[in-house]
Amino acid sequence: MGKITLTTIAEELVARNGVSRELADNFVHAIVETIEKGLREDGLVKIKGLGTFKLMEVSDRGSVDVNTGERITIKGYRKVSFTPDSAMKEFVNRPFAHFEPTELNEGYPAEEVRLEDVGGEDGVNETVDVAGLPESPVSSDCQSDKTDDEELKSSEENAATIGGIAVSEVDEVSEVESKAAVITGTEEVLVPMVNEESVEVEENEVPVTEEPVVTEEAVGIIEEAAVTEGEVVVAEETIEPKVSVSEEEKPSKRGGCGWIIVVLLIALTCGVYYFITIDQDALSDYEAKIEEYNDMMVNPNLEEELGEEWDEEPQNAPTPKMTPGIIKSQKQQAGVDSSEVSTVQSEQQNKVMPTDQESGSEKYCTVKLTELLEAKELKDITPADTTDYIIDGTLVTHELKSGETIILLARKYYGDKRLWPYIVKYNWMKDYNNVAVGQMINIPALKDKSH
Amino acid sequence: MNNKEFINELSKQTNQSVGATTKLVNDTIRILEEHFQQNDVVAFSGFGSFEVKKKMERISVNPTTGKRYLIPPKLALSFKQSNVLKDKFNAE
Numbered sequence: 097m098g099k100i101t102l103t104t105i106a107e108e109l110v111a112r113n114g115v116s117r118e119l120a121d122n123f124v125h126a127i128v129e130t131i132e133k134g135l136r137e138d139g140l141v142k143i144k145g146l147g148t149f150k151l152m153e154v155s156d157r158g159s160v161d162v163n164t165g166e167r168i169t170i171k172g173y174r175k176v177s178f179t180p181d182s183a184m185k186e187f188v189n190r191p192f193a194h195f196e197p198t199e200l201n202e203g204y205p206a207e208e209v210r211l212e213d214v215g216g217e218d219g220v221n222e223t224v225d226v227a228g229l230p231e232s233p234v235s236s237d238c239q240s241d242k243t244d245d246e247e248l249k250s251s252e253e254n255a256a257t258i259g260g261i262a263v264s265e266v267d268e269v270s271e272v273e274s275k276a277a278v279i280t281g282t283e284e285v286l287v288p289m290v291n292e293e294s295v296e297v298e299e300n301e302v303p304v305t306e307e308p309v310v311t312e313e314a315v316g317i318i319e320e321a322a323v324t325e326g327e328v329v330v331a332e333e334t335i336e337p338k339v340s341v342s343e344e345e346k347p348s349k350r351g352g353c354g355w356i357i358v359v360l361l362i363a364l365t366c367g368v369y370y371f372i373t374i375d376q377d378a379l380s381d382y383e384a385k386i387e388e389y390n391d392m393m394v395n396p397n398l399e400e401e402l403g404e405e406w407d408e409e410p411q412n413a414p415t416p417k418m419t420p421g422i423i424k425s426q427k428q429q430a431g432v433d434s435s436e437v438s439t440v441q442s443e444q445q446n447k448v449m450p451t452d453q454e455s456g457s458e459k460y461c462t463v464k465l466t467e468l469l470e471a472k473e474l475k476d477i478t479p480a481d482t483t484d485y486i487i488d489g490t491l492v493t494h495e496l497k498s499g500e501t502i503i504l505l506a507r508k509y510y511g512d513k514r515l516w517p518y519i520v521k522y523n524w525m526k527d528y529n530n531v532a533v534g535q536m537i538n539i540p541a542l543k544d545k546s547h
Numbered sequence: 548m549n550n551k552e553f554i555n556e557l558s559k560q561t562n563q564s565v566g567a568t569t570k571l572v573n574d575t576i577r578i579l580e581e582h583f584q585q586n587d588v589v590a591f592s593g594f595g596s597f598e599v600k601k602k603m604e605r606i607s608v609n610p611t612t613g614k615r616y617l618i619p620p621k622l623a624l625s626f627k628q629s630n631v632l633k634d635k636f637n638a639e
Binding site: 140 | 574593606628
């Protein structure tokens with residue numbers, strides 16, 4: 097971090113090249129003089145491996161005197177500019193070379209994107225991933241981890257004494273425990289159990305294990321790989337404390353907005369847990385149940401039941417309805433560990449209660465989040481089954497302006513944002529999150545089915 | 548003045564062969580690179596100073612497609628001319 101002068105450079109040149117001190121001193125000064133001379137002659141000096149010096153004209157510009165407030169003109173001058181050449185640029189930027197520009201999700205106004213970044217970063221995205229594709233990249237990561245473990249195992253001598261498979265299982269279990277340690281941030285209990293190679297593993301694991309959901313995927317793989325019953329029990333035991341950890345930790349971090357995410361996360365961890373413990377055959381059954389719950393969610397009867405709540409707080413209503421839905425479907429399907437489910441359910445009800453009592457600003461926050469959640473959750477549902485209307489011609493053609501979304505259009509033209517799927521359906525949109533400013537959107541006229 | 552002219556001029560001033568000058572210039576650039584790597588400020592007195600600066604990440608919009616991109620942070624080499632040099636070129 098020091099300041100380096102020409103003298104230092106000359107000294108290092110002596111050490112590196114073996115030239116005399118006098119020559120090195122002359123040389124570095126000659127470099128500066130030559131650059132100046134070249135600039136005076138051509139206004140441009142190119143040095144390979146370093147960059148280009150160029151003489152630029154800076155034109156006059158107006159400004160205001162800070163003290164007197166008068167308008168003054170700053171006279172133009174000539175300035176030596178320097179552009180590093182590509183080799184030098186890359187060399188200097190080498191520590192950051194692994195970064196690449198990423199495209200940002202479009203379709204939300206800046207405010208909503210920011211909310212999504214803050215609140216939904218690990219909650220919402222993971223939710224969608226696990227629910228939609230259980231065999232996501234996460235699980236492939238875990239598989240590669242497993243191969244790492246096996247390599248470690250083969251390199252270890254004492255593995256032979258205990259017996260091949262058992263050792264790998266133990267390794268993996270301790271790996272899971274080390275993951276749990278990363279999540280809780282309290283390692284003191286687990287340190288004695290973790291031997292040298294699993295410490296290495298933990299270091300490798302740290303970037304992967306940011307989420308309880310991720311670790312549960314890993315547990316799932318372990319369980320599938322496990323042959324004997326006892327090992328399954330061990331793995332199951334590791335799940336339970338983790339779930340409780342995630343319940344205890346998250347609310348304190350996020351505050352009001354976090355409640356909904358926490359509730360969804362619990363529902364999901366339950367879902368993943370049952371998906372693992374129950375046979376693979378049950379998967380299709382489970383999907384059917386999910387669709388059932390989706391239907392339930394948009395069932396008009398339920399809306400009537402909660403009609404008053406809709407009027408008061410239309411934003412909070414969907415979430416409480418959704419989570420019991422999940423639990424109910426799982427309860428029917430599982431039928432075994434119903435006591436556990438009921439405890440979780442009661443916990444969820446406890447957690448939903450405070451949401452209703454929150455202040456106005458927090459409510460606003462929840463609206464945004466629920467909207468985002470809805471948009472993601474509803475992705476797999478065919479549009480336009482929200483309520484019972486039929487499309488009856490075009491009402492008006494709307495040119496999309498900056499900051500408008502399909503949901504906002506539904507609110508504008510129908511007074512109800514939940515009717516946005518009709519607009520999506522009527523316009524044959526493939527991706528309703530990706531709409532452009534200036535796009536012409538036909539707003540369908542809606543007729544009530546019952547009339 | 549391109550690289551070749553620069554080397555020729557330099558060799559004339561220091562009474563060295565073109566080959567020796569080229570080697571010296573390359574060594575000087577290597578030395579500079581080492582200092583840039585250590586985040587040093589390299590100041591040529593009477594000329595200007597080189598400094599590696601960190602540019603923060605930013606969001607940019609492609610004007611034709613309207614797509615938004617997150618440009619990652621980067622390290623960039625910057626040069627600031629000294630007042631002596633400025634006066635030299637603005638004397639007349």
